Amino acid sequence: MVKIYTSPLECPPIPNTSVFTHLFSSTNYPSSAPAFIDAATGTSLTRGQIKHLALSFGYGVRNHPTTSASAKRGDTVLIYSPNSLTWPVVLFGAVAAGLRCTLSNTAYNARELAFQYTDSRAKLIFSSEDGVAVVRQTLKELGVSKAEADKRIIVMTESLQWAGGPSVPIKPELAGLLTVADLLKLGTLKHEEKFEGDLANETAYLCYSSGTTGKPKGVETTHKNIISVLMMVVPAFPPMESGVDSMLGFLPFYHIYGAVKLLHFPFTVGAPVAIMSRFDPDQFCAYVEKYKITISLIVPPVLVVLARHPAVDQYDLSSLETLCSGAAPLGAALSKQVLDRLTPKRKSKKTLKILQGYGLTETSPTTHLVPPEAAVSKIGSIGVLLPRLEARLVVDGDGDGDIDAAEGAPGEIWIRGPSVMKGYLNNTEATKNAITPDQWFKTGDIAIRDKDGFYYIVDRRKELIKYKGFQVPPAELESVLLTHPDIADTAVIGVDSAKEATELPRAYVVPAHPLKSEAEKAAFSKNIKAWIQTKVARHKFLRGGVVVIDAIPKSAAGKILRRELRDKAKEELAGRDPSDDNVRAKL
Secondary structure (H helix, E strand, O other): OOOOEOOOOOOOOOOOOOHHHHHOOOOOOOOOOEEEEEOOOOOEEEHHHHHHHHHHHHHHHHHOOOOHHHOOOOOEEEEEOOOOOHHHHHHHHHHHOOOEEEEOOOOOOHHHHHHHHHHOOEEEEEEEOOOHHHHHHHHHHOOOOHHHHHHHEEEEOOOOHHHOOOOOOOOHHHOOOEEHHHHOOOOOOOOOOOOOHHHHHOEEEEEEEOOOOOOOEEEEEEHHHHHHHHHHHOOOOOOOOOOOOOEEEOOOOOOHHHHHHHHHHHHHOOOOEEEOOOOOHHHHHHHHHHHOOOEEEEOHHHHHHHHHOHHHHOOOOOOOOEEEEOOOOOOHHHHHHHHHHHHHHOOOOOOOEEEEEEEOHHHOOEEEEOOHHHOOOOOOOOEEEOOOOEEEEEEEOOOOOOEEOOOOOOEEEEEEOOOOOOEEOOOHHHHHHHEOOOOOEEEEEEEEEOOOOOEEEEEEOOOOEEEOOEEEOHHHHHHHHOOOOOEEEEEEEEEEEOOOOEEEEEEEEEEOOOOOOHHHHHHHHHHHHHHHOOOOOHHHOOOOOEEEOOOOOEOOOOOEOHHHHHHHHHHHOOOOOOOOOOOOOOO
8 A cells, every 4th residue: 555645834836937037026025135145255246136137147148149059048058166156146147048057066077077068968168267177178078179169168257346346367378268247248138038837847957966877867957846845945944034044155056955955045035145165164163153144054074073173162153043954864963062062152042953854956955854843852853744745655666566664664765746856867767767657756765754754864775875965876986997907896885984974985896916915905905096086076086995805796687785895894994984094075
């Protein structure tokens, strides 16, 4: 018998319209209210300015002679940049122009960026100044001439003169390239491109999800998907008051967690966001004090910092009322460490709450959230199901008949509702494997549901490694390792690091030529660990170690038996943390 769970929460009907129309339809907040602030300089843009700049950008990209042919309704543009004040202008402006946006990891090298660029069928690339070198290398490797490549690149400059902020000269090697500021000078769209009715199901964003096998997959997120999440989160999220609450935005905007919950959601509830280009412990604490931040979206490694870093003692963090964690599992012990450290220092009578949420790129992203009143009683939970979603906990999702878990027993979370993606771009087989004919999305995560309707993640069917909010597919690392002439076979797993509060990629390798001594094996491991760092983005480094092994355990069908390797790793790492001598990664 199918057991379908629903949410205890309610939300209004979800409109069929465009993301842009939805964002700017509210008359609850004055156009003079601040919307986004560059935390480093204090340069601020109001809600009215954001709308005007977005419509100006939309007009410019549609009409500039260099970009017009590649910016027709339905065309795709790629954004490759760290967080900046330019992001909401480009993203909202592209949507106003009827474009699709694919958001790319700024840690990507030329090979990784080239895949997303070609797979998404993007034409124009909006890049930070520092990213242009990688973009140029990407286009060169794709056989694009330098002259043609430079027509496809628009620079998101460090200068904020266009926003009334400080002027910074563009890097000399980028002279002659078109900039976002150039596109803002040509005119303004009279109104945004409309996506009413069924057109709301057209793709708006393409974030890439590192699936468990093969290359990353483009997730087709529609206008309706985004609007659904924005509305469904409100009943579970801490109430926010315009003119009182503010958020700190350091989570990367290229990830759907940052894009939706920092660029879109605060805008719909009237809360300004102070934008950080990346996470830095000292700056985080300084900006909380300076901008009186009340809410910050975080990932578990940030809580590790707050539990230990000396900067916490140097600033007043009393304004913080809520820390909302996502992207990776959060343990109750770590939450308690942070509360024990921060609570005695508070000058505010309000209690600091640490909440946890859950979601995936494929669900746009949030599906579960712990309501503020349950912060203490349900610590460790991912929360309740959001309104308008349905959930199942399935024990056997691979057979002809799916078996639902008994009450209180674990099962794979399946989700159905308006925030579930349209599908994987150019990949009908992967879409078919992920979404059932009756529209259930299989998350791959195993959870239990308690008698109060709160869910707890207990395991994961998928083999994806989650490193500090990044997704690392073992199959991709294995394919790279197998290109090394001295590796005969390999398997990659994730190992837990308590110190880093995250998983670390760990490789088991079979050398192509026998290694006789332990010294030879140690040297080989060290060389492979260094070699992989020249081939992949930083978050994919083998921080969990490289272990020489005689043979990779496999099933009769040739499938890697990762559970055996995980058990082996536990024995090898007994009593010590795998994070020794790691290279620090940027969030």
